[in-house]
Amino acid sequence: MIEDQRFVVTIDGPAGVGKSSVANAVAKQLGAAFLDTGAMYRAVTLAAIGDGADLNDESVLLEILDSKNFSFDVADDGMTVAIDGVDVTEAIRDPNVTSNVRFIASAVKVRERLVDLQRAFACEHERIVTEGRDQGTVAFADAGFKFFLTADVEERAKRRKLQLEAAGKKADINELIENIKKRDAGDEQREAGALAAAGDAVIVDTTGLSFEQVVEKLVEEIKNKN
Secondary structure (H helix, E strand, O other), rough: OOOOOOOEEEEEEEOOOHHHHHHHHHHHHHOOOOEEEEHHHHHHHHHHOOEEEEEEEEHHHHHHHHHHHHHEEEEEOEEEEEOOOOOOHHHHHHHHHHHHHHHOOOOOOHHHHHHHHHHHHHHHEEEEEEEEEOHHHOOOOOOOEEEEOOOOHHHHHHHHHHHHHHOOOOHHHHHHHHHHHHHHHHHHHHOOOOOOOOOEEEEOOOOOOOOOHHHHHHHHHHHHOO
């Protein structure tokens, strides 16, 4: 655990619930660094795909972690990601990466290594807001502020569709719904870092809430507790 970390906010939840954008906005309002853990898993996925690696072979994935230089830095609009000096911040959002990130997320040893990187990131910053699936339960179980965001599957699919279309990519709502359901099942059943709300997390159902309302609710909870 990060025993000397004074200010850690964890925001967990399933795919498509808006964790990253909410966490980034909350971090800005609190003057904290934003840790996008999903970007870490995506970066390893992108590197593995680029190498033509067997995504089911954990030893190969660990070799990729060891052989490449993964860089995660704070930026005004979130977190930048680079692999061997090449900026891949946009590339890791490719649908092919999204559909294959589950292999990296379910690799126990890889998860352990990435949790180490997450904690190392936290040690470099006095205040952080981090999002993921297991931030409040595993990576930062002693965090002072924990949230778990939820939303109806249909609502999450609509949000994802809007994101893709804004990026100029076509998306079928029914396909997105099925993909989210499969992602949820895999996240909840995996051996390590399974998706679950921490016992002391504040549960926030974002269905029907605007982005601004969610951010305001979290910031208010933090300020009241702090």
